[in-house]
Structure formats: C-alpha cells, structure tokens
Amino acid sequence: MAQSSQITPGRAYGFFTDTSVCIGCKACEVACKQWNELPGNDPVFGDGFDNTGSLDAQNWRHVEFIDNVPDETMGTGQGKAWLMMSDVCKHCQHASCMEVCPTGAIIRTEFDSVYIQQDVCNGCRNCISACPYNVIGQDEHKGVAQKCTLCYDRLQGGMEPACSKACPTDSIQFGPVDELQQMARQRVADLQEQGVTQARLYGDDASVYGGLNAFFLLMDEPEKYNLPNAANAVLPSRNNVGGYLGVLATAVLGVLGGLIALRRRREPAAETPSETRPETEAGEE
C-alpha cells in the first residue's frame, strides 16, 4: 500500500501493477477468490502454468504467463523467458463497459472505481461486448455480469484490496492513484537508468481510456500482454454516428426504391377492381 494509509471516500484509488517483479505465484488470485468467495478452477490436464485462462466471472485477478523465449539463443536469457503479469479490471476513466450498459448497473463509486451493482444488472451482456480488456464474465448461476470490484466492501471498511495485500513481491500496489502514478514514474526512471530499456508504463496517463486507475509497468509492448495500444484504445460509442448514418442513408434509398417499385403501372392486367378500398381514400387522387 502506498504512503497514505487512510482510505477516504472521494479520492481516486487504484492499483499499480509492476510486472517487472511479478514471480507468477498467484497469491493474488487465491486471495481474491478467498475474499470474494469465488469458486476455484478445476485443474485441466495439459494446462501450462496458466491454468486460469482469462479474467471472467469467477477470476477477477489473472496472472498471465506469456511465453517470451527468444527464437535464437543469445547468451544469457536475461530473465526474458516469461512475461508475467497479474491482470485485473483497469477501472478505466473512460470505461467502455459503463458506456454501453443500458440499465445503469455499472457505476463509479466514491473511490473512483468501476462497480457492477449485482441487484441492478439484468445480464444483457452488452458490457462484455464492450470491454476491450476481456475482463467481464457472466455468472452462470446468478445470470449477472461480474468482475473485480476493487474490493469495494473492503475499501468501505478501510481495508486495502485482498490481492495487493497478499502479493509477496509488491508487484501489486494499492493506493491513491496520484501517489501510485508518482511512484510508478520513479520506478520506470530507475529501471531505465539501470539499462532496463524495455520497461514502460501503461495507462498511467490519459493516452489509454483517459487513464486507468489500475495501471501497469510492462516489460514489452502492450500488445504482447493482450492490451490494446494507445491508438487502438477506442470507445464503443465511436461507431454510433457512422452506424446511424448508414441506417439513415439505407432508409432513404429503401423508401425511394419502394416508391419506384410500388408505382402502379398502367397495364391492363394490373387493373384489378377492388371493393376493399377504405372509404377514406375515396376522395383522393
């Protein structure tokens, strides 16, 4: 936990996940499951180190194991064999999930986190189609959308989230976002100075989704970690105007086409007398 130990509503809180020190122990996953009473994953034969698979309704922290073994042998491995990263909901400032939710179930809490109210969500899954980080899943029993809550209940009780508390290497740090950002910038500067030039921050500034309250220090390009880069961090609503204009243009053409096609041709066989005409139209034409 960062310097300020008092958790005060009205302040923005989040995670700084420093992947350079992650050892892949999954203590965060276990702590999260324990506190939030999420079921464990069945072991599957043939799984690699990563038997969690992805974030979803039951996995709110997921330690990614990304095979980064260089194709050619190059002296020492320099610890480059695996990229490990404890993934989590980013609690985006501009949250795609929140943007599309039709029920108002997704709210921003007094801790500036993005929270799905379980009693409001009706399981339409629009948020799942929107989240660019593959975070949200639908609980098969409850039918509602679930994801990391930034331990909303713990924060309300003045406790830091379970994952960051459990992380033995401080790869996950919890605190006020502004303090975390400062800390992260210092850390990346130190690493750069030590020659670790591949170290970079992701989501600490407004370049992705207006800033991520849960941001990362990465050891490679964001794409390697299945994170969209700044150019690809786009919101669903970008497609509203184009989509509706497409509908409008088609509607206009469709109506015009209809008017052309439905024009009564003056041909003998088409002149079918009819008694079914409503009286209303008797006076017209």
Next chain:
Amino acid sequence: MTILAEAQHFVRPPDWTWYILFYFFFAGLSGGSYTIATLFRLRGERSDEPAARLGYYAAFAALLPCPVMLILDLGRPLRFWHMMWNTTPDAAGFNFVYWSPMSVGVWALLLYGVFATVSFAEALVRDGKIRLPLAQGAVRLLDGTLGKLVIAAGAVVGLFIAGYTGVLLAVSNQPVWSDTWALGGLFLASGMSGSAALLMLLTRYRPEAQASAGMLAVSERLYALLELALIVVFVLTLIPAGTLGLTFGFPWILLWLVALAGLAPGIAGLLTSRLAVTGEGTTVAVHATSAATTLAVPALVLVGVLALRAAVIFSIQ
C-alpha cells in the same frame, strides 16, 4: 502468442446467439413489412389496399416474438424492466442512454409496438374482422391526414427497428462488428428485401392482394441490389481492419453463400426484367405464375436474410 498486426481486439464475445439471431430476423421483417405497407397506402392505389393491410398484419405478427426473444436472452429475464427503469438506490429514474443503441432500441421497440398494434387493429377493423362501433369510430379518426401521419411516423420507427440492431453490434469493441459502419444499413436492406419476399409469399393466401404481388417482386429486386451494395461496403470496411478472414472464413463462408443465394433471384430479376414485372414488360397475373416463383423464391430470400444475420453474429463468437 500471435500478435494481431492491424486492429487489436482483446475482447470476449457476449454470447448473443439464437435468441438474438431470431430477434434480429423478426425485427427486420416487422419493420420492413410496416414500411412497405405504409408505402402501399401512401403511394399505391385503391387496389393495393389489401396488400397494405397484409403488410400491417405481417408487421404485427413478426413483432410478437421480438420482446420474447430479447427477454429470454437476458441472464435475469425478470429484470427486463431494468432497461427502462434505473433501480440504483440514489439514481432511480428512467434509463435513456442515447449513446447506447441497446437502451435506445428498447424505447424504440416500445414505441414501434404502439404503431404496429394500432395499424394492425385498424387493418382488422377495415377488413371487417372487428365490428365494434367504438373501434369503427376510432378508425374513422385515422381517415385522412391523421392516419397518414400515423403510418408515416410508424414507418420511420419501423425502419429504425429494422436497422438499429446492426448499430448495436457496431457499438462494441468486438472484431468485425466494430470495424464497420455498414451493419445497420445492411440489416435494414436485408430486412426490406426479406419483407418484400414475405409479403409476396403471403399474397398466395390473400387473393385480393395478388394484384400487388408484381410490385412486391420489383421492390424485392431493388432491395436485393441495395443489400448487395451494402455487403460490398461491409467487405471494403473490413479490409483496413484486417478482420475480413474472421467473418468470411470457413465455415461461415457457407452462410454467406446462402445469403448471396437469397439475393440471386432479385439480382437476376433486375438483370433480365429490370423494373418490369415480366421479361416482356407486361404484367401477368401472379396467380398464373408457377408455385416456384411465389413460394420457393420468397422462401429462399427469407433463408438468405436469416443466414446473413447468422454469419455476422456467429462468425465472431
């Protein structure tokens, strides 16, 4: 681990499957039928009135499954009304999120339901199926300009219902869906061509409407052309995104082929007969034509409409 070169999509599909497929299908047919019926009323002559009424019957019938499909698709069907009413303790009130097509669509569907029901009831009264004096009096109000305004407004909402479903898919971060702006127009055009085919099919069972069947055939040709043009736009917009292979790869290409087969009669008709009802440019009474043209062709078009939506929905999930 493969790295996508172009548009990056690291998303989970929402599992919108069969219910949503059939919702999209029926929404397209309902909105399209309402619009065609309205065009008959506003543009056609007195002999087209039976076809117009047929359109309003079809629009109402196709609308009925829509809310059922939508509600059954929810993880918590009994909370469907949360779409309209926000139950958040401090923020209780109506939900209208204009930038979320799902939210807009719920209200539009409700509004369209009113128009479809009114026009359905009106058609029943005018057909003499309802003989209540009260209803007859109400329908008399719809004589003249008011009635025209009502059906014109209903057609606008109907066109929206037939098309917004494509925008709903696009307003996401899913590959293919969010890479194009053409889906809304594509669904609308295919809904219109499907509706023309559906009404052609139904004229078999409503002899008074058969006088209009030739015009329905001509409009189906034009809608098939419009749909084909939008498929081309759809393809062109996916090229820069690099997601073309995702939706047109095997086995989805088979569904696309069915969708194209559904366009074939319309396009072929346009090439051989243009806007004339027959190749010679004269009208033949439709009941004199073979069952192949009045049954098989519309059925093929409708299967194509379904296949198009299935290809778009299932290929990325």
